[in-house]
Amino acid sequence: MVQYLSITPRRACDDAPADEDGETRSLRVGLVAYNWEADTSLALWNLINYARRDDLVAEHVRFDQHCAATPKTAAAEKDELFRVLDWVHEHGFDVVGFSCYIWNIKFVNRLAQAIKELWPHITVVYGGQQIRGFYVPQVFERERCVDICVVNEAEITFQRLLRHLVVGSPALSRIPGLAYWAAVDDADTLYRFDGTGVLPSGFAYHETGNAELVDNLDAIPSPYLADARLPVGGAFLYEASRGCPYSCSFCIWGESKGVREYPMDRVREELTTILRHQPSHIMFCDGTFNMRKARAAEILGILNDHLRDGRVRPFSLLLELKLELIDDALAAILDELVRLNPLVTVEFGMQSATQEAAELMRRPFKEDKYRAAWARLTPKLQSSAVIDCIYGLPGDGVAQFKTTVDFAYSLAPHRMQCFRLSILPGSEFERQADAHDIKFAREPDHMVHQTAWLSLREMAWLETFGFAVADLYHFHGTTIRCLLGLPGAAVMRFSDLVTEFVDWAGRDRVMATSYNGHAPDGRWRAINLSTLFENFTFDELLPRISASDPELLDKLAELIRYETRMGRIAIEGLPPAPRSNGGPVLHAELMRSRYDLPSFIIANRGRTEVDIADLRTADTHIALTVKAGHQDVRVPVSYRISERTADLLDRLRGQPAAPAVSRRAIDRLVDVGLLA
Template sequence: MEKKPLTCLLVAINAKYIHSNLAVYSLRACAERELCRRGAAADVRVELAEYTINHRAAEILDDIYMKKADILCFSCYIWNIEYVKTLVKNLKRLCPQTPIWLGGPEVSFDCEARLSEIPEADGILYGEGERSFPALLLGFRAAAEESRSAVPFRPAGYPDGCAYRREDGGVEITPPAPFADMAELPFVYENMEEFQNRILYYETSRGCPFSCSYCLSSVDKTLRFRPMELVKRELSFFLEQQVPQVKLVDRTFNCKKSHAMEIWTFLRDHDNGVTNFHFEIAADVLDEEELSLLETMRPGLIRLEIGVQSTNERTLETIRRKTDPEKLRRVVLRLEKKRNVCCHLDLIAGLPYEDYESFGRSFDDVYDLRPNELQLGFLKVLKGSPMYDEAGQYHILYQAEAPFEVLETPWLSHEDVIRLKQVEDMVEIYYNSRQFLHSMEALLPCFGRAFLMYEALGREYTARGMGKKKHVRAALYQFLLDFAAEHTTLNPDRFRQILTLDYYLREHAKRRPEFALPDEEYRDGIRERLFAEFPGESAGSLMRTKHVEVFLPPFTEEEEYWLFDYEERDPLTGNAQVKCLTRRKPVGKRGNDYDKYEK
């Protein structure tokens, strides 16, 4: 009778469906290659199962159980560790003889304590797994051959880079596994059917030269780079496949200038007009040569994530973040002025010596740069990071369970944290969505500071119970109109038209919003100007891809007809191109060039 191969199931539970888990694909590829080298490819089969935290734990449990794997391995992160704990507990009850192993950053530090917290787990692969995971599978294979059992409970030997339970119940930790050779890491995206409609993650380097105390990357200062000939070949594959977005997971992509310059130059010279690439960088170390190169990119080709975290000098010094805030400011302003690179700026609330007012100033400093996105995050005290060891010193109180987010500090009360959560929600809805660009600019002078504006919005949004249910898009605009009426002296008719501008910039709505001014008496003029602009086109075709809106004083100086063309959109904001049919010239190419109407 043909011997049944051992089956190992690698389980990934992602935050969203659109995400993919690079780690499990890399582990599978490394294991298959090593098993083949050892002549064991027919003896061990590695399968993948990807889920999201939006699935019910019971559904995931049933699906894993029905796969009848001989070995289960879970990829653990802060967003899924509570799911994993529940799954492991119940799977061990159902399948007591099935070995269950864990890996990933959420279990790679203080492994003995982790195995104590999750007694159903048999072991942990800590750190990089590209060497230890194939070795573990070979150990299970050897045990299966020795015992003539299809389901060995323990491997014949334990590789470097693991913590495991001894038969007496104690925990043994082997020495760290050697770092993976970046030249030997397999490229996991050959079969693109597995990644349809998903963001692809890719790495060209590992390690980070910086020492930020809140970050796990500060632990590994050994910088390693993938050979450039491999990188270019793999980037070419993404371009040929016209992948929508590739997100590089290099911790600080531009820590080596020559490496960054060569890749950015390659992407510019081989741009397919579709794919965009996301990089996490340190903006204050960009020099003139790098900035000049970035300024030559197609709008939308490059997306830069820039960690500001705080502009409080004492806070930055305490968390050992070496940043030149003034140079960072100049760099971002220059990139924003060119309007071809998407800039995503991060702030972290809850850091030492940053109180509510200080954070508000950091927020204003970053908001004044008008990045494409502003992420207001909260400190997470991660096991293995220096901040984990220093939290007691700074009396930082954080959640007992993942994601270990800050609850309060000596400088920031829990009530302050709640208020900042309200600000965060408003930033996500009214800034990062890019659907309210002109409305927010019109409101800002009424409050003097951006932080005060979003704080007031958050209070009102909460008071009205808006966060307790999901709203149609028009309701979010109506809330702004009501908010402006109650908290500002803005001209209501003028602000209605600014809201209407934002509303139609983003999409061709099927229904006219209630807040828009009536347009019945202008409909003949709208049709006349639309058909004059596009003679020969059918009414149906025009109505699907175009919209004409009338704007009146006091928003404009005189009656004007503006054409919104949804076939021509700004690559950074997604807004439609707008042209004034009355004055026969473009109003703004980027959907954010309406200064004369905002003020």
């Protein structure tokens, strides 16, 4: 938690911002952010730093922050609720503000309601990307726990709101970018909700027009170069620009005033500061990071420089890029990045490969151009790439989404992700919902139930299909390539195989495999289909396509066994090893196989069909370990090891004391993560 201190806060029992004689009073403000993967909140830092540019705010407002991961279980929600309520009580806040996103708004609403029930005098303020479009009036009409919403980009609006709360001016109605419940005949008479959930007569919803946005982003004091204490080993969100040049109908990035960039000198200094703190995770949250290819290459070059000379250790890094904008120079920079840092994920939002959907979502798609752009990526870069697909888009039915999935499969990326369309508040699809007969949830996650192209039943089937596509491709991709390479499957497409699996297993069995936990980079959406898939392969698919050769079946069984163990480690990690006598501790599982599985898998990356007969018979020793990232993210890793090393690891596992072995050998095994 980062705290900014000013002067003594005003008394919590006071309702008015100033004394009766008009003298200025102090204000104590608590800001809360629940991120998905970050330890810190860039949004809150920017709000505070910009607000404090105003001398009156700097002198009379004290800020405190609470930033945490969004609780993901009922027990975690309960613990977090009491933790924050105790924090609010301890600090005696006059104002509590929340940074609201689609992934945290349900819990934020619950927390805000509790605050209003306990302390009705506290002014509750909402801001963030969720506070747009249809959801803003809904906050007041349904939740009845929020006093003021800051709509769209918030720095200027929030600064002016704080001035109003301290000295009464400017008037609320003269601060663009606000929404609140006000007297029908006086837009400056704010109604503060009292925790009873009652909407009083004589008051109504009011908006003050479009927010004023910051033209020069350098006017926002840097949160990384100021007095904030950055966490060592923490996770960071970083933006090098705001806005997006595109106006995709499902997105809100293009709704702001074009693209604004932070000066490159500032970006370099800020990233250098972050890297000096040995981050565990960095996510660039630019709308289109590689909109300007040369600038993107320069920014990524900063990371490469630090990784190349060892100033920073490899860290989890997420980049969301537009594939068609990658040229050869940027591809070379990216290739070096993934070679220096194996924890890099490059994500491409293809969304749909069909023309009607592409046209309706205002995201042009040309298959030949997309394939040509993919071909510019090196094999190493392709093997680190994730392709996103959306089902439920206007223009796409079941057949069209299968076309999208098959196109993505034909590129052989590292992973495929399938998401059901959410109608984001403020997006073009929100405004076009009636035109496309889109029925969607008004409550978060705002997921689509049906469209003019998809019935409710078809949407339910596609959700099962999408789960299966992502999980099976990620964790049984090599087996699937081998199955599609069999003579009896010559006319079968990837989507056909997954369709058969889903129809054989049934929706209940697929959806019931949900893992009771959260592993963001483990099982996709934390599901585990390995046992079902193995049964389907041997009991249903192989007999139907007349694949009965004993050696072939044995090789497939061993391959599935290997992939299943890797998937289990991604979810559960490794079992704890007993530590004794201060010696090295095993941090791996051992697998002995009749086949050289690691070499076979590596040799066939980037292919869509593989001949299982090429799997070479060779007694092979494999060590399976896991690299831990931020928030228990687990990345499974396997090594082909010698028989001597396997025996050493076996003895370490079975004996209380380490066997006699050279320090050099121990250090090498520690370096690769097999010993701790």
